[in-house]
Amino acid sequence: MTLKLHDTLSSCTGAAGGDGPLRVYSCGPTVYDRIHVGNARPFVVAMTLRRHLIRQGRPVKVVINVTDVNDKIYAAARAAGIPSPDFAAEMTGAYIADTDRLGLGRPDVEPRVTGTMPAIIALIETLVESGHAYAADGDVYYAVASFPTYGALSRQRPDQLLEEGRVEVGDGKRSPLDFALWKARKPDEDAWWDSPWGPGRPGWHIECSAMAMAHLGERIDVHGGGLDLLFPHHENERAQSEGATGEPFVSSWLHNGMLRFSGEKMSKSVGNVARLADALDEWGAETLLLLFARAHYRSPMDYNDDTLAQARAAGDGLREALRALATAAGDGSGDAELTDEARRRAAAFDAALDNDLATPQALAELHQLAGAGNRALAAGAVSARAGDVVRASLLDRLEVLGLAGFGHSTAAPEDVRLLAQQRLEARAARDFARADMLRDEIAARGFAVRDAPDGFELVPTR
């Protein structure tokens, strides 16, 4: 099985990675605020890829950085009245905590800009020495004209960009297209580092080149991030990295589509954001993960109550199937057919993910298996043993998507069981008014009661 990914540079879908661990770098957040749901998408994509490969025993190394020095951080810290390093540390902690709640685990390395300063400065020095960069009054700029294929990744033409005249003209810049690798310290900036060019801090793009190379080497397999980072961020990263090494930097540039909120991109600058933590509070990790998985990572996707409710409903179906399989006690006449289908669907799930992380299709395989299980179960044809096998195979793949929690069932507490028992008795006495009242009471305590041949079943609501 070969992993194929779509590469933005070539706009082709092709084999990703060779021998050795798949080296994946994905642009993480700038921690000037709590992250929103859109910020979580590249994290989910990278971690899904990681989990998919790990489940199959294929080696992978995922690096997602944290940008903890930046203009916006200075500004936000100032507004909050605390030192910017403290502010950045606090927000970094919040980012870790928020993404932890998704239940996808952590990347292998999560480097901070502030912890990578020597590598960043060394990379800038290399670029200066090789003529790709020049110093000017304590700033250092990348000379875009020195990189012939600048614009190839984002399909921008340098002459066209210049014509637009929208690029910022810096004081010491030779060309308006040039961008800062190092920025001299400004008087009100309370975090800075010494460098050959004087005190200051790195520009936005150089950090990612340095961190990727520091942890994955000069050539990496996959570089991910939001489509909105394509230009200028990734274009500049490519120019820096390849300028420094003279070699191709990335085999597959992976760009995820934007989340749309009310028809527009969810973005802090637009102001239409839903914080990840709030979304998790309201909908839970599983519904959010399912929402992401239901759309291909490159497609734009709508984030709203309707799409979330649909994701939740789809999840409920899988949850039900798992619950039912756990209670299988049939004659086993359908075992062979069902376990065979489970094998086929599981393989198809893997193949779908190998095909440019086609999560909607992968999910469809699971839904089909769930349906097959329900049908066989309804026919009383599934033995307890086969039920377990199929259930385990379903959970095994759901785990890749972070959805193994669908298999957990909350046992009803004693008081709820007592109410259900009383309802059973009321029904036996044909006191249906009382039975319905007890059902409402049970519902108020978070459980749905279902009649079963041998009594009742209590299922947690949500």
Next chain:
RNA sequence: GGCGACGUGGCCGAGUGGUUAGGCAGCGGCCUGCAAAGCCGCGUACACCAGUUCGAUUCUGGUCGUCGCCUCCA
């Protein structure tokens, strides 16, 4: 204006030159005291206009529309 992505049934979302993706919602039925869950049945969609073809949702050209980037942005 430049560059790019995309337009599939009520919604989400695969896919293919001629044969049912799947899910959710909806309707009818089975089951149930009523439900819930599950099962059975039901929708012939592919933006528009031309062209190629025996045949196009799938190929070609054009039109329209949506979104993104071109500026901090996942």
